[in-house]
Amino acid sequence: xxxxxxxxxxxxxxxxxxxxxxxxxxxxxxxxxxxxxxxxxxxxxxxxxxxxxxxxxxxxxxxxxxxxxxxxxxxxxxxxxxxxxxxxxxxxxxxxxxxxxxxxxxxxxxxxxxxxxxxxxxxxxxxxxxxxxxxxxxxxxxxxxxxxxxxxxxxxxxxxxxxxxxxxxxxxxxxxxxxxxxxxxxxxxxxxxxxxxxxxxxxxxxxxxxxxxxxxxxxxxxxxxxxxxxxxxxxxxxxxxxxxxxxxxxxxxxxxxxxxxxxxxxxxxxxxxxxxxxxxxxxxxxxxxxxxxxxxxx
Amino acid sequence: xxxxxxxxxxxxxxxxxxxxxxxxxxxxxxxxxxxxxxxxxxxxxxxxxxxxxxxxxxxxxxxxxxxxxxxxxxxxxxxxxxxxxxxxxxxxxxxxxxxxxxxxxxxxxxxxxxxxxxxxxxxxxxxxxxxxxxxxxxxxxxxxxxxxxxxxxxxxxxxxxxxxxxxxxxxxxxxxxxxxxxxxxxxxxxxxxxxxxxxxxxxxxxxxxxxxxxxxxxxxxxxxxxxxxxxxxxxxxxxxxx
Numbered sequence: 001x002x003x004x005x006x007x008x009x010x011x012x013x014x015x016x017x018x019x020x021x022x023x024x025x026x027x028x029x030x031x032x033x034x035x036x037x038x039x040x041x042x043x044x045x046x047x048x049x050x051x052x053x054x055x056x057x058x059x060x061x062x063x064x065x066x067x068x069x070x071x072x073x074x075x076x077x078x079x080x081x082x083x084x085x086x087x088x089x090x091x092x093x094x095x096x097x098x099x100x101x102x103x104x105x106x107x108x109x110x111x112x113x114x115x116x117x118x119x120x121x122x123x124x125x126x127x128x129x130x131x132x133x134x135x136x137x138x139x140x141x142x143x144x145x146x147x148x149x150x151x152x153x154x155x156x157x158x159x160x161x162x163x164x165x166x167x168x169x170x171x172x173x174x175x176x177x178x179x180x181x182x183x184x185x186x187x188x189x190x191x192x193x194x195x196x197x198x199x200x201x202x203x204x205x206x207x208x209x210x211x212x213x214x215x216x217x218x219x220x221x222x223x224x225x226x227x228x229x230x231x232x233x234x235x236x237x238x239x240x241x242x243x244x245x246x247x248x249x250x251x252x253x254x255x256x257x258x259x260x261x262x263x264x265x266x267x268x269x270x271x272x273x274x275x276x277x278x279x280x281x282x283x284x285x286x287x288x289x290x291x292x293x294x295x296x297x298x
Numbered sequence: 299x300x301x302x303x304x305x306x307x308x309x310x311x312x313x314x315x316x317x318x319x320x321x322x323x324x325x326x327x328x329x330x331x332x333x334x335x336x337x338x339x340x341x342x343x344x345x346x347x348x349x350x351x352x353x354x355x356x357x358x359x360x361x362x363x364x365x366x367x368x369x370x371x372x373x374x375x376x377x378x379x380x381x382x383x384x385x386x387x388x389x390x391x392x393x394x395x396x397x398x399x400x401x402x403x404x405x406x407x408x409x410x411x412x413x414x415x416x417x418x419x420x421x422x423x424x425x426x427x428x429x430x431x432x433x434x435x436x437x438x439x440x441x442x443x444x445x446x447x448x449x450x451x452x453x454x455x456x457x458x459x460x461x462x463x464x465x466x467x468x469x470x471x472x473x474x475x476x477x478x479x480x481x482x483x484x485x486x487x488x489x490x491x492x493x494x495x496x497x498x499x500x501x502x503x504x505x506x507x508x509x510x511x512x513x514x515x516x517x518x519x520x521x522x523x524x525x526x527x528x529x530x531x532x533x534x535x536x537x538x539x540x
Contacts, residue, residue, distance in 0.1 A: 164398075164399075164402040164403075167391070167395055167398060167399045167402070168399060168402070168403060170388065170390070170391060170395075170399075171388045171391065171399045174388045174389065174390060174391070175386060175388060177350055177370075178382060178386040178388070179388075179399075180349070180350070180369060180370040180371045180374075181348060181349075181350060181370050181371075181374065181379070181380050181382060181386075181445075182374065182379075182399060182400035182403055182404060182444060182445070182447070182448055183371050183374035183375055183400065183403035183404040183405075183448050184371055184399070184403045185369075185371050186371070
């Protein structure tokens with residue numbers, strides 16, 4: 001029963017990871033950008049929701065509703081001012097520029113909000129739970145997180161398949177130059193995609209603040225979990241990200257059963273195992289991972 | 299008046315000047331064929347007209363307006379569409395999605411999924427199939443259909459027969475005949491098959507090392523003249539103009 005409970009709680013935890021990984025996966029799928037500022041932007045939107053909720057004395061859910069258009073606009077601006085320019089200079093520059101952005105954001109938040117930890121006040125929902133068979137307790141917030149994660153990732157997938165903008169995003173993701181040849185303004189489409197990604201980050205940031213506390217330097221840890229979920233699930237695949245998040249969450253929870261330090265180690269081990277498995281399945285010699293790359297080895 | 303007029307156009311790939319001082323006109327409904335050896339600058343010329351490649355100098359006017367400053371998507375909205383070399387389909391998307399994405403972002407007009415399927419009936423059974431899984435001929439048909447979905451007035455076709463079997467080439471051209479037969483679409487096409495060019499084109503321009511070295515009405519040019527220009531056999535005499 002203990003293990004069943006751990007796996008169940010792992011799934012709920014994984015749903016949160018999937019939620020936070022959603023925007024990272026989406027941006028990578030569309031633009032091949034690994035946004036290293038992802039975690040910091042999630043924390044920033046956590047602060048935004050917190051500020052709105054405190055200032056207007058409203059529920060964080062209402063504040064999130066107001067934060068969504070702000071983050072969408074920020075996404076549009078982020079693409080047009082930072083990502084677009086850096087993408088033009090090669091695939092490595094976005095890594096550097098988003099890393100720089102993360103440093104700027106983290107320290108600006110420290111400057112603005114101080115070192116105090118914050119969390120969003122959602123009243124009873126924070127600890128309310130339903131009792132299941134065998135004494136298993138299921139947190140209501142955890143269930144809400146799972147529902148939102150499935151709805152968001154599934155909705156995004158449907159959006160990409162069924163809507164004209166979704167199809168335009170996929171066309172640009174495959175071949176932006178040809179997309180322009182069928183009349184698509186690729187720059188606008190990429191900016192819209194980044195806006196959508198930041199909307200998902202806004203939601204993830206709100207859930208971060210609801211389920212735990214955050215401070216200005218919480219971002220990088222969130223980024224690592226999101227990154228691991230994306231890689232485990234297969235880069236750029238939204239359903240894969242959901243599965244990746246769940247696998248990571250279950251592995252961490254099972255790891256914590258083995259040893260008190262096992263929580264993080266369990267997650268990292270699964271991440272590395274999946275990475276190695278992909279490497280071998282792709283037909284490459286795993287030993288080339290540790291060896292220096294030789295020019296003609298491809 | 300010419301619908302499309304290119305004047306003194308130059309385009310480069312780094313240090314290589316691929317298109318040198320090219321002037322070319324196409325009147326409404328005309329079919330202009332570009333012939334020339336590999337590397338003569340035909341593809342770069344088409345890509346520069348479409349807006350995929352930046353012109354270093356020269357003018358491209360379309361319907362009386364200068365379009366050289368517009369990006370490719372802006373030119374599509376005016377009515378210039380390119381079927382790029384190598385087809386460049388969105389391989390992870392279905393045939394239908396490829397057509398739809400062009401239809402949603404191009405101009406409105408008589409070309410819809412239904413009319414494209416009338417012209418290219420071979421696509422009908424493959425609508426829900428991903429383009430990456432299609433045969434070369436079906437892919438080429440999809441690529442032309444996708445360009446038509448933007449309802450162009452000028453259709454630029456870059457080597458539609460490249461890499462296709464003779465049977466597939468015939469099928470593609472047979473379908474293209476619907477477009478050509480209507481006479482409402484101006485076509486600039488690159489094609490290596492000279493006898494086909496002489497059959498369907500109203501005007502032929504032969505390119506050599508980035509320049510147009512021979513240009514004239516298809517009916518007035520002989521195969522020998524074109525072959526000479528193609529290989530640059532009379533370069534010492536300053537080129538021919540018919």
